[in-house]
Amino acid sequence: MKTEKLYYKNPLQTSCEAVVIEKHPQGLIFDKTVAYPEGGGQVGDVGFLTRTSDNFQIPFFNTTKIKGRNIFLEDFPSIKVETLIIHHIDESFLEKIEEGDIFILEINKKNRSQNTLHHSALHLALMALEDIKPGIDQKIIGAKITDKYGRLDFAIDYKFSPELLKTLEDTCNKYIEENIPVEIYSHPKEPEALYWKCKNYSVPCGGTHCESTGNIGVVKIKRKSIGKYSERLIVEVPENNNFLNSYK
Template identity: 60%
Template sequence: MKTEKLFYKNQFLSSCKGILTEINEDGVIFDKTVAYPEGGGQIGDIGYLIREKTNEKIEFFNTTKIKGRNIFLEDFPSIKVENLIVHHIDKEILKTLEIGESFIIKIDTEKRARTTLHHSGLHLALMVLETIRPNIRKSIVGAKITSTYGRLDFATENKFSKDELLLIEEKSNSLIEEGLEIVTFPHKEEKEALYWQCLDYCIPCGGTHCENTKYLGKMKVKRKNIGKTSERLIIELSEIENFRNLYL
């Protein structure tokens, strides 16, 4: 059995009803969820579960994915789809739950919204960076997207200069002000293999994203030296519009 990922049908859903289908040592799995699991560098959602039988409110402090089906598509990274999604809760509470119970699953929309914006903002910065250093995406060796920053790690000995950082920041903020459309769409052969696109720049990504650059506010771009042959690009967003209000 797989978990139905409602965030792919409507990423602005903030809650849903789910039936408990499995309990493991880390948490609980439902037939469906609105909670995005950790993956592709993006942190997992947090929130709480309401146990309908008792109206008990149970915090989940992370969301991850397990199992799934491997896919191998041309010009697309190898990923797993049709995963089970684990909502991590206090281990003591696990002992009290029963398979088949109904729960309401609610996510922390403030954290999701800010993480979503930093994810799209990071792609925008990469889009600009590739006009300066073409095909640098092939050198990406790591990523992290949280509610307060986004970062990309590159395998390169060529450190980012102050002029490059300033150009990335200025151009990204200019694109934000333009209010450009952002679209996500599936691969023609696999609905969970998704792309992110702004203008003519397209990159594989299954994370959550805003639908327009106008929501991104103001971007600050920094670098960090993480080794002789590695370099880190970091973006932080401020003056973010109230994107959270879009959640249902």
């Protein structure tokens, strides 16, 4: 038993009809979902669940994955595939719901669109940084992608200079202006082991992404010191109504 991940088939789909297949202490598990679960640093989707039989509506405040099958592939991070996905709700609602109930799942489009923009922008920033400091991707020790920012933490013994940040920002915005296509493709041995590719740069990533760099709009980049031997790179993307309106 697993949850069908509709966000891989159509990343712009924001609602679907689904059946409750399991009640979990933290929420509900459905046979399918459009809600992206927390993973790879990206926060989980939020939204509403509406029961079709009586229009009973419940907010879900996070989405996470459990169980699944571990995979170990050469040159790919160890991940779980074929997972179940929990839509987190207040536990007081659980007694009012039964397995087999049918719900309309709807994600918060604005939240998803900004998460997606920040995730894609963070890839552009790392792509630009790799050109200047090859191998720095091996120094990543943390990541977080939200609707407000995207960040990467590095274990390095120097600080990102203002000149470097300006170069990264200019390069990212140049890529955006060029409207370069982005490709998402699967590992030949595992359909859920996904890659993000732009130009000749490819990295393992199963997050949500724009179809082209031009969707992003504009990127601002800054840094933060988080220790003597660690540095944080932060990207920020203003709200983009054109991209938001592409969600269905």
